Amino acid sequence: MLVYNSQTHKKEEFKPIDEGKVRMYVCGPTVYDQIHIGNARTFLSFDVIRRYLQYKGYEVTFAQNLTDVDDKIINRANEEGRTAAEVAEEYSNAFIEQMHRFGILDPDIRPRATREIEAMQQMIQTLIEKGHAYAADNGDVYFSVRSDHNYGILSGRELDQLRAGERVEVNDQKRDPFDFALWKAAKPGEPSWPSPWGDGRPGWHTECCAMIHRYLGTPIDIHGGGQDLVFPHHENETAQAMCAWGRPLANVWMHTGMLRVNGEKMSKSLGNFFTLKEILDKYPADAVRLLMLQTH
Template sequence: MLSLYNTLTRQKEVFQPIEPGKVRMYVCGMTVYDLCHIGHARMLAAFDVIYRWMQASGYDVTYVRNITDIDDKIIKRAAERGILPQELVEGTIADMHQDAAALGLLPPTFEPRATQHVAGMIAMIEQLIANNKAYAAANGDVYYAVREFEGYGKLSGKKLDDMRAGERIEVDPFKRDPMDFVLWKAAKPGEPSWTSPWGEGRPGWHIECSVMSCFHLGEHFDIHGGGEDLQFPHHENEIAQSEGAHGHQYVNYWLHNGFINVDGTKMSKSLGNFFTIRDVLQHFDGEVVRFFIVRSHYRSPVNFTDGILHDARQGLTRLYTALRDLDLPASAGIDWNQPYAARFKAAMDDDFNTSEAVAVLFELAGEVNKNKDAVLARLMKDLAGLLGLLQREPEAFLQGGVGEEAISAEAIDALIVARRDARAARNWAESDRIRDELTAKGIVLEDSAGTTTWRRA
């Protein structure tokens, strides 16, 4: 039975879908003002694996991952570049999809944009005002009255009075309480805006997800996910909005992935340790980045360094090498009673424990290397596919390069022929010189049964 850690209850729970056989899952996506960073990659890959495992477990999954395409950051960045916000958004979404493809992500079932749902946001805000959970202020903004929602803080475990005492809160004379948050922002000159009962304006950030999730999944659905940093205030505010409007539970299970740290320190532009996915892909294959993320449990913090990525590449190379030169039978599906498959399933059913699942793959690789067992190799590839791994031909990965390689595949093949000729002529010095030249360029030669294969180190 699948169990998962529910942030709302702070414990593992057996998963029980609202509708038997179906899963409705919403994950907070990108605010598209800039390229996605490596922390976003963690979230995207983590929930991609959860999506895949839910499907492999026999569920009909509706997976919604939104796009925030109107926001203060978008407006500011577009102004800095001298372009319209929509022009910035379209280019950044294209970049995001390119990065997602490089990481091997499955597309979500729906990918709604905030600007497509403004009418729904206005309607929910009107309902919140009618329910005495929100109020229109004299400046044209609309605020959520957090003290009118009895359950505020139940996701994060925070108490309102503690939050007010322990945090610096910007004084806003139009708020009834400093902890109230904005649902609708009055338009400023030159900003994109929509007509509303409170005048021209645009939605606040938090209301977007309440409306988009309800539109695609209903007022009550199974799973809501996102990065740990969204737990408060974003997800807390979502609960307040949705339950304040509808009067019943919003989500059954809340899942949050852990942070990525860089050299042991939280990633931050101000610290100069900030890396976009695009930066990393200039030096490492997308599947290596995915493997780096997947081999750790999604809730655990992960440290990001070049050395750890090199280690991930070596690990993935070991797995692909086990599949090399084997004639795999066609996949007939996974027999979950097979001992390795059963252990893999037990790991994934235990709160998506990919760390243990990857350990099973390495054990399989060891058996395949030892016995050249094509049936076990097929099982290894099928199991890895559920994590989005090992689906290329081994040679494509082992001989593939990233960026501008120091030496092309054609040049490598030519040097291998020259080395073979030197060995045939018993010119060992020349043979060694060619091997050393290739080694210096990051090429590993492997001699076996009279043939030579190669891979990039």
């Protein structure tokens, strides 16, 4: 069986780390709204891949997270006069309900970011001790991107080709514009947890890496997600794993293409989306699955 590995940019024979077993992780949603059908196409693609691996006789352990603390969730909560936890719970339940309606198998492991804070803090502490991260004066903790000589191995991007301020947030707390937050210091009214660096919450890139290491071990066989996550999210994930544990996060990286509408990527920011719930209220799930699966 040949699979296309996003990291090597070629098709390779699939060889699991442990014969007959596959450990697989796919990035889940940030739960601040109903997911759109572009998101759903990614989850459908990996549902089919997972089912095919099982059909071929592999024992598959499949994990998918819920990002239930994030700026988008906090902003939604503030707009609606609710707590971030209430917003996250509503849309976590909504996501699971729509996945069931769409015929997507439940993951074997579904960690939620807010319940994995300790594992994230342990990883951050390891990175600090190894010289790959530092605490800023304001209580943020940043990953030192230039300390990782392999940075760019997944996306193929070179740091010096990315100009600060265009694709990277400029922040005077960082030693380098390309450094990214592992831990964000608490702001008034935001959810936070105690830590050795002060009260705060994890950065988005921190979550998946720590959860994969805790539940599946590293490296895993397959890490999946949408194409839009290759950089910076997955690049930052694999950088943390290599620097913390000296091992790649995954042997094979697989990314689905974007669902397009009139030549543009479907996204909430562009407003050109339909929610999965809207579509499943109108059409049978099997018909929607078939329609999406007709395109490579």
